[in-house]
Amino acid sequence: MTKDLLVNFLFILLSLFLVQMLYMIKYTYRMKELKGWILGIFPVVSLVLCMLFPVAIETGFVWDLRWIPFILGGLYGGYRLGLFLLVLVLCIRYFQGIDVGFYIAVINFSFIGFVVCTLSKYYLQMKLKQKIMLSCSMSILSLIFSLLFAKLVFETNLDLTFWLHYITIHIVGMFISTLLWEIITINFNVLQRLVKTEKLQMVSHLAASISHEVRNPLTVSRGFIQMLANDISPQTRKDYAAIALQELDRATEIINDYLTFAKPALEKLETINVNEEIQHAINVITPLATMNNVQIQFSFTNQDQYFVKGERKKFQQCLINILKNGIESMENKGKLNIQQSYKNSILKIDIEDEGTGMTQEQIDRLGEPYFSTKEKGTGLGMMVSYSIIKGMNGSISVTSEYGKGTCFSIILPVNQ
Structure with a gap:
């Protein structure tokens, strides 16, 4: 059974790596259509996989690691994602069979879901250590309810070794999943800041390019205009004025090029x-x-x-x-x-x-x-x-x- 629970945990890790991959694709290819809903991929995919491939111990009572994505999804996604996950859990459990366990799942998941969604707005403002402690605490609370129902309602008699394995895998899985999700979120925020930094660098390069390109013809024009004040022949004066005008025209062309870049829309079709x-x-x-x-x-x-x-x-x-x-x-x-x-x-x-x-x-x-x-x-x-x-x-x-x-x-x- 421990091996099957570890397979459940691999489903959770797979979903986390999928989210990380989508973040990298979004950053690399500047895909605007991939937005905040990416975070919902992890709890939804892992929850579905855990429930489709459970570890069944007793008839009517199913063991798996669905609590990990359910709790983390509610804590990070708020009441909207939490409500969606609650409906998803109950729908899958409904098709697995309507028995006493189904009604217990309705009560258990509704209560934990309400608590998780209530704590969500405070959870996002916590430090990493506090987040890990809260998520693991919610996991322990959900396990206590599950074990009590298993003992009192289903009268299951599982040995102490299984209880220890199940609780240990659940808590360790919650700890690792919370830590990985935090790392992925931090990496995504860093990538977003890098995109903004690149845009600011482009603006700075654009400003440097304008000043560099426009300064040269203006400097030449200024020099020749100053030379017009000297005692020179009319023909030389005429040549100097022509050169100054050419350089001013070149500066105008450079500015027009930048305006074309800044305003690509066509004025006259x-x-x-x-x-x-x-x-x-x-x-x-x-x-x-x-x-x-x-x-x-x-x-x-x-x-x-x-x-x-x-x-x-x-x-x-x-x-x-x-x-x-x-x-x-x-x-x-x-x-x-x-x-x-x-x-x-x-x-x-x-x-x-x-x-x-x-x-x-x-x-x-x-x-x-x-x-x-x-x-x-x-x-x-x-x-x-x-x-x-x-x-x-x-x-x-x-x-x-x-x-x-x-x-x-x-x-x-x-x-x-």
């Missing part, structure tokens, strides 16, 4: 011919490709005309940014292939280069402010590109193999 915009972006970027000995290949027929909703200038900017990155990733020469595919009202634009490629860590950080694989890059281009495509209800996926090349896939819904 247009019907965009994708083929025409790709060809326009190729025409703009061709001089840079020629300088880097890069061949751009894009083949399409006039029948393949696809239209999407968005802002034409911003879409052009996105394409140029990605094409420019692909060309600059190829140091000497190479090919930049652009392909289109259409399926189920979804248009996919693949831009594949033969550059140095990226690691998985670099791919995961694409689109973050102030991250770039180029020595003097700021990450503005990709950051803005991601925001533009997101504003068009699309997405960008990246596949890359370090040393062989990278493929950017732009996925957009087609406007019928």
Whole structure:
């Protein structure tokens, strides 16, 4: 019987590890749909498993470790989870057979459940040592009721060895389960703080990037404006003024890029011919490709005309940014292939280069402010590109193999 009770305890440990795994998945993949109900998985799953695979000693009276998940579920989850667990216990016990034991279970679990739910609001504010003492005390109280009912109502005559094994396993199981649940809860809170810290770091990187990028053209403009006060020729004065204006325009463009990132929603929706915009972006970027000995290949027929909703200038900017990155990733020469595919009202634009490629860590950080694989890059281009495509209800996926090349896939819904 001790072996069967230990199997029951393994069900409880399995449920705890399942909760820990879901927490890690939620943190790793930023899954917002996994919320507070994760905590309810442990008591519900372990309770069901314990009751479906019990240790039956006498007819009409069942022994298992259901008290552990029932008590912890009520203490941590409050009256809602406690009430749900009470109904679940009674339903399973009902289908196991309506006898005297069923009615005793109704009285016993209702009383313990009421006590547990009442103590729940105080329990969550306790320290770890106090929580362990209270949960073990509730476990001992529930066992006393169970043993009394077993002796007085069912007149079971179990030897002292079994009583000691059953009580010991129950208390030790409650102690370990409480400790593990506390550790899992603490780990989850730490992960949540890490997510907030990452967001704050992104804000700080964004602020540093803005100040760094805008300061340079403003410093240049200030210098040339100061030089205008000197005794210089009219032509030189004109050249200095032109340079100062160019640098101010560059600062304006940088600010606009950040505004595009902060506000991805499109202000003016247009019907965009994708083929025409790709060809326009190729025409703009061709001089840079020629300088880097890069061949751009894009083949399409006039029948393949696809239209999407968005802002034409911003879409052009996105394409140029990605094409420019692909060309600059190829140091000497190479090919930049652009392909289109259409399926189920979804248009996919693949831009594949033969550059140095990226690691998985670099791919995961694409689109973050102030991250770039180029020595003097700021990450503005990709950051803005991601925001533009997101504003068009699309997405960008990246596949890359370090040393062989990278493929950017732009996925957009087609406007019928």
